[in-house]
Amino acid sequence: MAPIVRIENVVKEYPLGNLVVRALQGVDLSIDRGEFTTIAGPSGSGKTTLLNLIGCVDVPTSGVVEIDGDSTSKLHDKELTRLRLHKIGFIFQSFNLVSVLDLFQNVEFPLLLQGGLTKKERELRVRDMVDKVGLTPQLRQRPNELSGGQRQRVAIARALVTKPKLVLADEPTANLDSVTGLAIIELMREMNAKESTTFIFSTHDPKVMEHASRIVHIVDGRIHSDERTDFLSSPLAETGGRAEAQAAP
Amino acid sequence: MNSLSYWAVLFVASVRNIFTHKLKSAVVGLLMCFGTGLVVTGTALLDSMEDSMSKSITSSLAGHLQVYSAEAKDELALFGGMMMGREDIGRIANFEDLERVAEQVENVRAIVPMGIDIASITGGNETDRVADTLRTAVAARDQAQIDLLRLQLSLMADALRSEFEAKQAITADKEALAADLQNLDRLQSDAFWLSLSDDPELAIQFIETKIAPMSSDGLIVYLRYVGTDLDEFTKNFERFEIVKGEAVPAGHRGFLFAEKFYEDHVKHKVARDLDRIHRQVHEEEKTIAEDALLRTKVGQMSRQYRRISFQLRPDDAQNLTSELRTMMPEVRAKDGAEPSLEVLLQAFLEVNDQNLDERYAYFYESIAPKIELYKIKVGDVMTIRAYTRSGYLKAVNTKVYGTFNFRGLERSDLAAAANLMDIVTFRDLYGLMSETRREELEQIREEVGAAEIDRQNAEDTLFGGSGQSLVAAPEDTAGFDEFRGQDLAGIREDLAEAYNQRFDAETVARGVALNAAVVLEDPDRLDETKAALQAAFDRSGQPMKVVDWQTASGIVGQFIIVIRLVLYVAIFIIFLVALVIINNTMVMATMERTTEIGTLRAMGAQRSTVMTMFLFETVVLGLLAGVAGALGGALFVTWLGHVGIPAGNQDTLIFLFGGPRMYPAFGLANLAVGLVSILVVSLVSTLYPARLATRIPPVVAMQAKD
Ligand SMILES: Nc1ncnc2c1ncn2[C@@H]1O[C@H](COP(=O)(O)OP(=O)(O)OP(=O)(O)O)[C@@H](O)[C@H]1O
Numbered sequence A: 001m002a003p004i005v006r007i008e009n010v011v012k013e014y015p016l017g018n019l020v021v022r023a024l025q026g027v028d029l030s031i032d033r034g035e036f037t038t039i040a041g042p043s044g045s046g047k048t049t050l051l052n053l054i055g056c057v058d059v060p061t062s063g064v065v066e067i068d069g070d071s072t073s074k075l076h077d078k079e080l081t082r083l084r085l086h087k088i089g090f091i092f093q094s095f096n097l098v099s100v101l102d103l104f105q106n107v108e109f110p111l112l113l114q115g116g117l118t119k120k121e122r123e124l125r126v127r128d129m130v131d132k133v134g135l136t137p138q139l140r141q142r143p144n145e146l147s148g149g150q151r152q153r154v155a156i157a158r159a160l161v162t163k164p165k166l167v168l169a170d171e172p173t174a175n176l177d178s179v180t181g182l183a184i185i186e187l188m189r190e191m192n193a194k195e196s197t198t199f200i201f202s203t204h205d206p207k208v209m210e211h212a213s214r215i216v217h218i219v220d221g222r223i224h225s226d227e228r229t230d231f232l233s234s235p236l237a238e239t240g241g242r243a244e245a246q247a248a249p
Numbered sequence B: 001m002n003s004l005s006y007w008a009v010l011f012v013a014s015v016r017n018i019f020t021h022k023l024k025s026a027v028v029g030l031l032m033c034f035g036t037g038l039v040v041t042g043t044a045l046l047d048s049m050e051d052s053m054s055k056s057i058t059s060s061l062a063g064h065l066q067v068y069s070a071e072a073k074d075e076l077a078l079f080g081g082m083m084m085g086r087e088d089i090g091r092i093a094n095f096e097d098l099e100r101v102a103e104q105v106e107n108v109r110a111i112v113p114m115g116i117d118i119a120s121i122t123g124g125n126e127t128d129r130v131a132d133t134l135r136t137a138v139a140a141r142d143q144a145q146i147d148l149l150r151l152q153l154s155l156m157a158d159a160l161r162s163e164f165e166a167k168q169a170i171t172a173d174k175e176a177l178a179a180d181l182q183n184l185d186r187l188q189s190d191a192f193w194l195s196l197s198d199d200p201e202l203a204i205q206f207i208e209t210k211i212a213p214m215s216s217d218g219l220i221v222y223l224r225y226v227g228t229d230l231d232e233f234t235k236n237f238e239r240f241e242i243v244k245g246e247a248v249p250a251g252h253r254g255f256l257f258a259e260k261f262y263e264d265h266v267k268h269k270v271a272r273d274l275d276r277i278h279r280q281v282h283e284e285e286k287t288i289a290e291d292a293l294l295r296t297k298v299g300q301m302s303r304q305y306r307r308i309s310f311q312l313r314p315d316d317a318q319n320l321t322s323e324l325r326t327m328m329p330e331v332r333a334k335d336g337a338e339p340s341l342e343v344l345l346q347a348f349l350e351v352n353d354q355n356l357d358e359r360y361a362y363f364y365e366s367i368a369p370k371i372e373l374y375k376i377k378v379g380d381v382m383t384i385r386a387y388t389r390s391g392y393l394k395a396v397n398t399k400v401y402g403t404f405n406f407r408g409l410e411r412s413d414l415a416a417a418a419n420l421m422d423i424v425t426f427r428d429l430y431g432l433m434s435e436t437r438r439e440e441l442e443q444i445r446e447e448v449g450a451a452e453i454d455r456q457n458a459e460d461t462l463f464g465g466s467g468q469s470l471v472a473a474p475e476d477t478a479g480f481d482e483f484r485g486q487d488l489a490g491i492r493e494d495l496a497e498a499y500n501q502r503f504d505a506e507t508v509a510r511g512v513a514l515n516a517a518v519v520l521e522d523p524d525r526l527d528e529t530k531a532a533l534q535a536a537f538d539r540s541g542q543p544m545k546v547v548d549w550q551t552a553s554g555i556v557g558q559f560i561i562v563i564r565l566v567l568y569v570a571i572f573i574i575f576l577v578a579l580v581i582i583n584n585t586m587v588m589a590t591m592e593r594t595t596e597i598g599t600l601r602a603m604g605a606q607r608s609t610v611m612t613m614f615l616f617e618t619v620v621l622g623l624l625a626g627v628a629g630a631l632g633g634a635l636f637v638t639w640l641g642h643v644g645i646p647a648g649n650q651d652t653l654i655f656l657f658g659g660p661r662m663y664p665a666f667g668l669a670n671l672a673v674g675l676v677s678i679l680v681v682s683l684v685s686t687l688y689p690a691r692l693a694t695r696i697p698p699v700v701a702m703q704a705k706d
């Protein structure tokens, strides 16, 4: 089976006044289905740029980005949007929930965009997903009534509710304290295991990195190292879950 | 296909966004609310006004349609146009032919012939009147009356002399003044009164030519009149009603003054001023003490005392003097002596808030019956003069039967802009002759040896040929000048006495008119009938113009169009401003929501979804604000409909309002127009910001840091 993400000699340049910033300078990367990969690297190394390309919210200057076999450079905005809708889930650093919608509606939203499910099926899906992230009691609350950790868990539910093949998270723990952050990573790991969804997330927190099964290091827009840890579970997972429970009673 | 829930959630998000972005919604909502209210109120008021005005115009003078010659050089302007009533609207050669065609057209109730023109009437001044009475007295050898008149003239001379003496110091033309004073001396001399028995006419002419011009209370009034079939007019213009006197009997020649015109232009000046002051105090709740303008008016009125004293017969003057002395014992002459009548009258007219009612009553009870309250009284025969088309002054005598009003428009000058006259007299005055009269003239001309003038030239010769200029007709010879150079004394007599002649319905129909008013059975089918009538005239070979009342009424009719235009322009400008403000506010709101929109796009929302959300927001806000504004406007109009909008003394307003107050009402159409226009405006103003929103790239979702 082909890899879910295949990147070949990708270059991404940003114009900056008269200059051109080369954020990625020839990246080759292949990610298989079910992997739990982190992209690590110092600030400005090109993590976000890479994730944007994988997430189809941007296209490379040159090179090939293939998602589930489709090359993104040939696609128009409409098709890219459809691809994102059906194959990719996003978890953002700042959670990015729709503030005027409640928890349920936020999670339901991608399903509505997709269409195709009955109201009942949708409700079951949403409730199931919310239950998995442990927020059933907050089902009708609005984002501003939730803590940061809770919000990111809503975001995870929202990213996963459509059962995407690929979930991208750009520094999902950066806006959370370390204990909550680890709990979020643990939840993602759990989802990765249960739903066999491919996860790619970026971070520069070494503690968070440890939880990944594969760590891709980039420096200055180039892949510096690519290692598989085969690290599957961590004792921190248990303590992290408890800590999160304590942090948000 | 998107599910209902998809739309529902977008809708919910939009509504919540409206209430979340309070400032933006408040600004935009208020603008929309105000805009809708304005459109509803404005259009409702205009519609009501148009309705009222249409009733004013159609039921007073115009009828629903007007017909006039297709050869007209100018456009018909019933209530006066650019040409000040001297428009050349051609002529309808034989009204009967027109009538026959019009009566065949369905929905036509009546067609009334008309001829509109400007004329002048004169009433001599006081001295003239005394001279006239003197002439009769001399002829009747009534010495007692002659003595009385001598006394009256002598009093007038005294008054004039004291005025001139005061003037002497400041006048430049000292010679003329000296001549005037000399003439006054002569009037008061015994020699003059002795000469009266030798050559009375010479003496009386001296009074008429030398004394009368010294006092300036003569009357020349210019008026507009409509010559028409008075019977038909009365029958078909429902608002017409007689106020003073009686209607002109069928088949009689005669004149009817518009009541307001009569009161404003023919009534005694002092009475008119007093009426006005009385009305302003009582109807407009002004006080003389507080209103400077009103005080000036009182001052002006009190200086008009001579208009009363000149008209009083000596015995009446004496009685009035003693009555006023008793009434106002505090009034003294300058030197402290017993005050003269003139001093007393001036003091009497110096009214204030306390004594106004009492003096007003006294004036009408004790003074008015002794003076000429109207220069031309109901029942009088007056001479009316007009220039014919070719520039000749023509005059006829006509009897004043009474005055009339159009109900509800009693206070409107515009409605009173035209007085009424029978059409037969109009034809005489306008220089249009009936077939019989033309034949008569022809005969007489032959008798006096003017046979070389052929028939074609007859009218030119009679009514002034093209070679003769306007100045050729001297105004002071109040005769029938178009007959000059020809010995047509017989016709002169004939015309002067014409007011006594009768005519039959056929004479009315069979003859010239300038235009004709068409009254319809069902005014709602005006356009349809107009077309039918036009077609009928075209078929009959009589080229006629058929215009609706609005066009026919000239400037006044266009007025509503102008107001409508002004309103639309105002609304347009307000909407334009609203558009810009809404647009800017929305653009700012869009900027604030960049992350949210980017997130939605990253999650897989298409551009169309973003557009839908924005449009939903505007439409929902537009509807909420629009309904509120429409309701507000409707409530406001309903309230206005209860209390009425006063036209005040604004003549045009009275006319536009169809009466002293307009009670506007709104229709569903007004609400619909208000709502639709605000929705259009809000949608248009959202297009740009919404498009901007759809251009937000999904990448921004990733860059968000808060
Ligand atoms: N839109 C842009 N325009 C211009 N330059 C950009 C743009 N986005 C990123 N860059 C530049 O590209 C390089 C890589 O940026 P990127 O955001 O991918 O780094 P990063 O690894 O995500 O950094 P961080 O850890 O700070 O988020 C940086 O030098 C950055 O300044």
Ligand SMILES: [Mg+2]
Pocket (backbone or CB within 6 Å): A047, A048, A049, A170
């Ligand atoms: Mg980054």
